[in-house]
Amino acid sequence: MMKIGICVFPGSNCDYDTYYIVKDILQEDAELIDYTVRDLERFDAVILPGGFSFGDYLRPGALASKTPLAEAIVNFAAKGRYVLGICNGFQILTELKLLPGALLPNENDRFICKRVNISVENISTAFTKELEEKETIVLPIAHHDGRFYAPEDVLEEIEKNNQVVFRYEGENPNGSLNSIAGVCNKTGNVVGMMPHPERISEDILGGLDGLKIWHSLIA
Amino acid sequence: MIYNKIMKKRVIIMPKEGILDPQGRALKDVLNEAGFDIKDVRIGKIVEIEADSLENLQKMVEDYIINPLIEDYEVL
Numbered sequence: 001m002m003k004i005g006i007c008v009f010p011g012s013n014c015d016y017d018t019y020y021i022v023k024d025i026l027q028e029d030a031e032l033i034d035y036t037v038r039d040l041e042r043f044d045a046v047i048l049p050g051g052f053s054f055g056d057y058l059r060p061g062a063l064a065s066k067t068p069l070a071e072a073i074v075n076f077a078a079k080g081r082y083v084l085g086i087c088n089g090f091q092i093l094t095e096l097k098l099l100p101g102a103l104l105p106n107e108n109d110r111f112i113c114k115r116v117n118i119s120v121e122n123i124s125t126a127f128t129k130e131l132e133e134k135e136t137i138v139l140p141i142a143h144h145d146g147r148f149y150a151p152e153d154v155l156e157e158i159e160k161n162n163q164v165v166f167r168y169e170g171e172n173p174n175g176s177l178n179s180i181a182g183v184c185n186k187t188g189n190v191v192g193m194m195p196h197p198e199r200i201s202e203d204i205l206g207g208l209d210g211l212k213i214w215h216s217l218i219a
Numbered sequence: 220m221i222y223n224k225i226m227k228k229r230v231i232i233m234p235k236e237g238i239l240d241p242q243g244r245a246l247k248d249v250l251n252e253a254g255f256d257i258k259d260v261r262i263g264k265i266v267e268i269e270a271d272s273l274e275n276l277q278k279m280v281e282d283y284i285i286n287p288l289i290e291d292y293e294v295l
Contacts, residue, residue, distance in 0.1 A: 066283060095286065102289045109241035149238065149289065175239070181248060 002218050003174040005033040007089070009053035009064045009075075014086065016037060018049045018198045025201055026214055033071045045082035045126075045217060047072060048089025050142070050196055058113040060103065060145045061091030070096055082126045087143055090192030091181070099183055099192045100158055101150035106143070107175025113142040115170040118181055118195055122162050125188040132214040136169055137209040139195035141181075146194040148183075150175035161186055166193055225269050229295040233263035238289055263290075265287055 004022045006201050008015045015032060017191060022030035033046065040046060041213075052061035070092065077083050077098055081183035085093040091097045106112055119130045131137070150158060155177055158164060174194075182193030197210030234240045240261050247260040266284060270276035276294065285292050 022286060058284065062286065102286055104238065104289060105241050107239065107241060147239075151288065154288075 001029050002044045002119060003029045005031050005040065005043040006047055006177055006215075007035065007048045007069055008032050008094075009035045009051070009067065009069075011053045011055050012049050012051035012088070012090075014050035014196065018047055019088070020211075021139070021160070021198045021201050021214060025211070025216055028218055033069060035064065035067045038068045038072050038080075040072050040076045043076070044080065045084070046076060047059055047098055047189070048073075048083070048085040048092050050087035051090060051199070053088055053092065056088075056145070057093075059095070060088060061093075064088075064092045065095035068083075071099040074098060077185070077190050080187065080189050084127055084213075084217070085190075085192040086196055086198065087136050087141075087146075088115075088196055090194055091145065093190065093192045098161065098190050100154050101148055101180075101183065102149040103145050103184040104149050105145050106147055106173075109144075111142075112173050113140070114173070115200075116141050116171070116173055116195065119167045119169040119215065121167050122165045122167070122184065122188075125184045125191050126161075127191045127213050127214075128165060129217050131218050137212065138200070138207060139197060139209060140199050141173060142194050142199075143174070143194055144172040146181075148178075148180040148194075149199060150177065158183060166195070225271055226276075227267065227269050228276055230266040230268060230276075230284065231263060231293045232266065232285055232290050233261060233292070235289055235291050243282060 006019045037051040046162045091103045167185050172179045184191045197213040200207040201210035243261040250257045
């Protein structure tokens with residue numbers, strides 16, 4: 001059984017949804033981790049859930065990236081353990097510089113909440129190995145700051161290293177460069193994504209595509 | 220007793236040149252709609268902050284306050 005931690009910052013609001021998926025749907029060992037915690041030794045993986053950590057003050061993810069837990073996650077990732085950031089969690093991981101780029105306000109400056117088609121671009125990461133390359137999955141997005149941005153040279157490197165994990169297919173909802181919806185670090189153990197797999201992992205919620213990401217983690 | 224000289228500074232933070240600023244664009248559109256002829260409006264933020272040295276101020280701003288990938292700053 002895997003020991004999977006779900007990070008809780010003040011203002012996280014997808015923490016219990018994610019905890020529920022890990023504990024009740026995957027039946028793995030789940031534990032909520034407070035943002036003041038410094039020791040992650042007992043975990044195999046940690047998930048940074050969606051929400052509005054620290055009220056999105058300063059910039060989304062900016063203040064959460066300066067907490068003791070965030071510092072511990074940097075060391076945790078350096079050991080090759082698995083880290084997934086969803087939505088605000090992705091924003092925190094870019095602010096932490098564990099992932100390249102930044103997430104800017106959506107091009108239309110509106111909060112966008114809908115289902116989108118996502119193309120799976122890299123199946124060698126810890127969170128996508130049960131998916132097929134170029135497979136299209138349907139996942140919900142719900143964010144105001146999801147426009148992926150990186151300076152030209154960084155963007156080129158991300159593409160060259162195959163660090164794009166997910167791309168919006170068809171319509172680009174928020175103006176992300178190269179339609180990027182998710183990226184990984186160079187070693188593939190850290191992944192960040194704007195869509196919410198925890199919101200689409202049960203039939204009663206209208207789909208199971210999110211499960212493929214969770215099954216990749218525990219496979 | 221040593222008294223540290225505390226200074227109060229204003230830090231202006233702006234989205235980097237060339238990065239789309241949707242808030243600025245919305246304000247520009249409203250102003251042009253109202254009959255002004257505006258080419259560009261950009262919206263940033265001001266942080267008013269106390270520091271005991273310019274060195275510490277710079278450290279706080281660069282390590283904790285701005286994201287250098289997307290923002291520039293200026294101390295007033």
